[in-house]
Amino acid sequence: MTPPPPDLPQDTRHRLIEAAILTFAEKGYDGAGIREIAQRAQANSALVTYHFGGKEGLYREALHHISDRKASEVASLPPPPEPGSPGAREVALQGMKAYIRAFVTDLMSCPAESEVDAAAMALIGREIQMPHPVSAPVLLEFARPYMERVLALLRVLRPDLDPDAHLRMTLSIQGQILHFRNSLGFIRLLSGDPDFPKDLEVLIQHFTDFSLRGLGVPEAFPQTRP
Incomplete structure (x- = not known):
């Protein structure tokens, strides 16, 4: 059995999610690229696939991050x-x-x-x-x-x-x-x-x-x- 990937450091994870929000907002899902997002976050693009399962997973995680930013009345x-x-x-x-x-x-x-x-x-x-x-x-x-x-x-x-x-x-x-x-x-x-x-x-x-x-x-x- 393949062991699960080690946890991504919170700082790197946060940078990738914020970079994804900025890039997806500018270019949409189809126009944004993993390498561009990783470069913006100053992170290795392989981390997106390794920890988020690729662009789809990162996109969903970015949306979850937005919806969880504050408590809901x-x-x-x-x-x-x-x-x-x-x-x-x-x-x-x-x-x-x-x-x-x-x-x-x-x-x-x-x-x-x-x-x-x-x-x-x-x-x-x-x-x-x-x-x-x-x-x-x-x-x-x-x-x-x-x-x-x-x-x-x-x-x-x-x-x-x-x-x-x-x-x-x-x-x-x-x-x-x-x-x-x-x-x-x-x-x-x-x-x-x-x-x-x-x-x-x-x-x-x-x-x-x-x-x-x-x-x-x-x-x-x-x-x-x-």
Whole structure:
């Protein structure tokens, strides 16, 4: 039996992953080469094959590294209620509000302070728009808990709708927030305010109200009920 390869020193591993993020963000998966990444990391290109299984393995590891860079507010939320359980509708309503707050907070707190941070955001943005077959399993692993949480909340809040309608509503809630985050630079240009949004609470409340009105949850707005 062939013994497993020795552990890669953390410093070298970190340099290779950061070099991969920078290179993949610039050139995409197909345009980036192992030798180029290794040279950027000041490491031997053989290490990529030896420790990551080649370019595919390094690409997946780079995406995992990006998704694990910070703790998720969404992951810390309590589980959605079961349909029909006592008080489920009110719990689901508060759960949807908490989810939108946590999702906005997660996205808006993504770092963009360094060249690697900016490249990481660009790489994820590209993958969201045009997922590469190599990245698909990682993207699904990352996104599935978000989607499943919203779908579970909708099954309580809108039990009258079929699964296709639940999916469309989930995509609408996620999409408006993702579009805002991915287009933030252009939105700031349009608004003429380089620091927009100055008050994150206002943005969170807007997305919450917009989503709940679109979902048709009248008890979320008792002051407007006849």
